[in-house]
Amino acid sequence: MSNPISRRGFFGKSFGLGAGLMLFNNFKIFSSGGKAPKIPVIITDHTNETGHNAMKAGWEILANGGAALDAVERSTNIVEMDPEDTSVGYGGLPNEHGVVQLDASIMDGKTYSAGAVACLENIKHPASVARIVMEKTDHVLLVGKGALEFAKQWGFKEENLLTDKARKIWLEWKQNLNQYDDWGAPDHLADRQNKTAKRFEELAFTYGTTNHLAVDKNGDIAGITSTSGLSYKIPGRVGDSPIIGAGLYVDNEVGAAGATGRGEDVIKSCASYYIVMRMAQGRSPQQACEDAMHMIINKYKKINPNFFPSEKFIALNKNGEYGCAFLIRDTPAQICVANEGGIKVHTGSVVIKR
Numbered sequence: 001m002s003n004p005i006s007r008r009g010f011f012g013k014s015f016g017l018g019a020g021l022m023l024f025n026n027f028k029i030f031s032s033g034g035k036a037p038k039i040p041v042i043i044t045d046h047t048n049e050t051g052h053n054a055m056k057a058g059w060e061i062l063a064n065g066g067a068a069l070d071a072v073e074r075s076t077n078i079v080e081m082d083p084e085d086t087s088v089g090y091g092g093l094p095n096e097h098g099v100v101q102l103d104a105s106i107m108d109g110k111t112y113s114a115g116a117v118a119c120l121e122n123i124k125h126p127a128s129v130a131r132i133v134m135e136k137t138d139h140v141l142l143v144g145k146g147a148l149e150f151a152k153q154w155g156f157k158e159e160n161l162l163t164d165k166a167r168k169i170w171l172e173w174k175q176n177l178n179q180y181d182d183w184g185a186p187d188h189l190a191d192r193q194n195k196t197a198k199r200f201e202e203l204a205f206t207y208g209t210t211n212h213l214a215v216d217k218n219g220d221i222a223g224i225t226s227t228s229g230l231s232y233k234i235p236g237r238v239g240d241s242p243i244i245g246a247g248l249y250v251d252n253e254v255g256a257a258g259a260t261g262r263g264e265d266v267i268k269s270c271a272s273y274y275i276v277m278r279m280a281q282g283r284s285p286q287q288a289c290e291d292a293m294h295m296i297i298n299k300y301k302k303i304n305p306n307f308f309p310s311e312k313f314i315a316l317n318k319n320g321e322y323g324c325a326f327l328i329r330d331t332p333a334q335i336c337v338a339n340e341g342g343i344k345v346h347t348g349s350v351v352i353k354r
């Protein structure tokens with residue numbers, strides 16, 4: 001989900017780190033905290049109206065006995081189509097050249113299959129292309145021109161993904177990037193004395209991506225992560241979202257996890273894989289998300305103790321329990337959940353409260 005945040009906003013102060021890295025706890029399987037978990041279930045990090053609509057569509061499939069894989073694809077497609085969302089699919093913020101490049105991955109726990117695309121241009125539904133990579137080839141990841149050619153071969157239409165809204169935001173970024181280049185007002189009209197250029201921190205920069213995880217009535221688990229990646233990224237940059245084990249991981253025996261935020265740290269920490277492995281060792285989805293945050297915080301402790309990347313992790317286990325966490329924020333992370341009990345917003349935690 002789109003989370004406007006200043007580019008440097010994630011450098012916060014160090015406090016609340018006492019919890020440290022949790023030790024492995026091998027023997028407790030799926031402590032439910034007393035609540036009877038339910039399947040089928042589908043969750044997303046998107047808690048806005050589009051997220052609710054996505055859950056409704058995914059739930060319809062699950063409630064009719066459909067597959068988790070179909071449910072997560074349908075619900076992700078709804079978010080990818082939202083022109084107001086500047087972090088996913090159509091309407092996503094472009095790279096530094098003004099080109100929207102999308103990344104997505106899908107994983108099917110039932111068949112232990114995965115597919116992904118990266119730097120895909122002009123195709124509205126990268127998650128669906130990823131599904132075809134998974135189901136119709138023996139590859140896992142296609143990138144750039146090859147991914148586009150592949151999508152067209154399978155009937156996807158090329159479309160302009162840069163909305164006016166996203167183009168204007170990108171132009172504003174360009175105009176304010178450097179007050180000594182030739183973007184912005186002519187030199188003789190610029191008021192450099194009064195620093196008319198905006199501060200970098202004030203420019204729109206979105207962290208955001210969409211994760212969709214589901215367990216169907218047969219207990220099969222599937223997940224998707226889809227994104228337009230970091231705003232104004234260097235063309236060709238690939239984030240965590242299409243990297244299996246980083247932005248997404250699913251294990252039918254355990255559960256699934258998905259990530260949002262600064263992809264570079266999610267890649268280095270293999271965060272989604274780590275969360276699923278923690279659940280396999282008996283941690284609840286909520287605890288496992290927090291464990292992954294502590295793991296990242298601990299990696300930076302000696303290098304730069306004030307560096308806290310902006311991450312959000314969500315997780316679901318095979319019994320239908322779920323959880324979510326922010327690494328650093330002023331409010332706890334939330335997810336939208338659809339199960340027998342209806343569609344609701346669930347509040348998880350924040351590991352470092354600003």
Ligand code: ASP
Pocket residue numbers: 206207208209227228229230238239240241259260261262263264
């Ligand atoms: N994780 C995404 C990436 O690094 C971006 C985001 O979630 O904000 O591409």
